[in-house]
Amino acid sequence: SKKPVRVAVTGAAGQIGYALLFRIASGEMLGKDQPVILQLLELPIEKALEALRGVMMELEDCAFPLLAGMEAHSDPMTAFKDTDYALLVGARPRGPGMERADLLAANAQIFTAQGKALNAVASRDVKVLVVGNPANTNAYIAMKSAPDLKPGNFTAMLRLDHNRAASQIAAKTGKPVSAIKKLAVWGNHSPTMYADYRFATIDGASVKDTINDQAWNKDVFLPTVGKRGAAIIAARGVSSAASAANAAIDHMRDWALGTHGEWVTMGVPSNGEYGIPKDVMFGFPVTCENGEYKIVEGLPIDEFSQACIDKTLAELIGERDAVQDLL
Numbered sequence: 144s145k146k147p148v149r150v151a152v153t154g155a156a157g158q159i160g161y162a163l164l165f166r167i168a169s170g171e172m173l174g175k176d177q178p179v180i181l182q183l184l185e186l187p188i189e190k191a192l193e194a195l196r197g198v199m200m201e202l203e204d205c206a207f208p209l210l211a212g213m214e215a216h217s218d219p220m221t222a223f224k225d226t227d228y229a230l231l232v233g234a235r236p237r238g239p240g241m242e243r244a245d246l247l248a249a250n251a252q253i254f255t256a257q258g259k260a261l262n263a264v265a266s267r268d269v270k271v272l273v274v275g276n277p278a279n280t281n282a283y284i285a286m287k288s289a290p291d292l293k294p295g296n297f298t299a300m301l302r303l304d305h306n307r308a309a310s311q312i313a314a315k316t317g318k319p320v321s322a323i324k325k326l327a328v329w330g331n332h333s334p335t336m337y338a339d340y341r342f343a344t345i346d347g348a349s350v351k352d353t354i355n356d357q358a359w360n361k362d363v364f365l366p367t368v369g370k371r372g373a374a375i376i377a378a379r380g381v382s383s384a385a386s387a388a389n390a391a392i393d394h395m396r397d398w399a400l401g402t403h404g405e406w407v408t409m410g411v412p413s414n415g416e417y418g419i420p421k422d423v424m425f426g427f428p429v430t431c432e433n434g435e436y437k438i439v440e441g442l443p444i445d446e447f448s449q450a451c452i453d454k455t456l457a458e459l460i461g462e463r464d465a466v467q468d469l470l
């Protein structure tokens with residue numbers, strides 16, 4: 144049987160953590176033959192650590208055959224020791240009256256410390272997924288704080304946006320989501336992201352030609368996907384958790400086990416693809432093979448798409464510039 148791998152999860156006592164840990168431990172992320180050791184990080188405050196103890200009791204009570212070990216930590220330097228995978232879910236939420244700059248600064252502090260800890264103690268091949276918002280910029284900060292790790296070890300979660308887009312297209316066309324291929328979401332995990340179905344196929348037919356309605360794209364599809372997080376908060380009273388955890392599982396599973404030629408969306412550091420400045424953590428279509436992702440290159444970008452990409456890029460550059468002095 145396989146040797147256990149180490150999976151660190153931060154914010155483990157939060158609502159995404161609660162929807163995520165049980166699925167990792169049951170083998171849905173890394174395979175039904177891959178034992179895992181969970182290294183869980185929470186804030187060093189009694190309430191959070193007590194809640195984490197409760198979650199760990201429930202994990203024990205599942206008696207998962209693949210759960211080879213479990214640790215609680217309040218210091219990233221121990222939580223990330225030798226970790227092969229790190230899901231950075233915990234982040235500072237926006238409090239009442241908090242300005243955007245304050246939010247960026249508070250998270251810069253968290254993700255600098257976590258990036259440094261990963262740099263110091265994690266496996267050299269660690270795969271890092273940042274879920275905590277602002278996810279792209281937090282991933283950028285962690286990457287910049289870990290100079291001894293490859294930039295490509297760091298990614299941000301755009302998969303929820305990708306899955307939301309797929310689901311809207313399935314509903315519009317009356318086809319199952321499984322029939323949709325070659326969808327892409329460009330840019331920031333924020334309402335500025337650009338979900339792009341120009342290359343997508345459904346049962347082999349062009350999605351764009353099947354829908355054939357640019358007004359629907361612009362006036363319905365893009366706003367629906369972009370504002371989906373807010374719609375869920377309005378309906379549920381709290382933010383998306385199960386769907387976010389599901390997207391995190393999809394992202395890591397595909398990165399680790401491969402996509403067999405199919406496209407998925409990951410936020411990854413640019414190497415200059417599509418004119419995105421180097422190191423900007425940007426949503427791109429990728430394929431994954433042998434534990435590596437590869438950006439799908441050479442796609443034509445029309446005028447409408449370029450304007451959308453420019454807008455989401457401008458937002459990311461603004462976030463990057465706001466934290467530059469804190470790194």
Ligand code: NAX
Nearest residue numbers: 154156157158159185186233234274275276278300303387
């Ligand atoms: P919760 O507030 O339920 O849980 C967050 C947990 O993180 C708390 O238990 C808190 O104690 C812990 N935490 C905070 N700072 C920490 C730190 N420095 N180290 C370790 N633990 C820390 O939030 P939840 O609903 O689970 O959401 C978590 C994050 O995901 C938020 O930043 C949220 O905005 C973000 N999201 C990102 C999405 C994406 O697609 N990228 C979608 C869903 C979600 O909104």
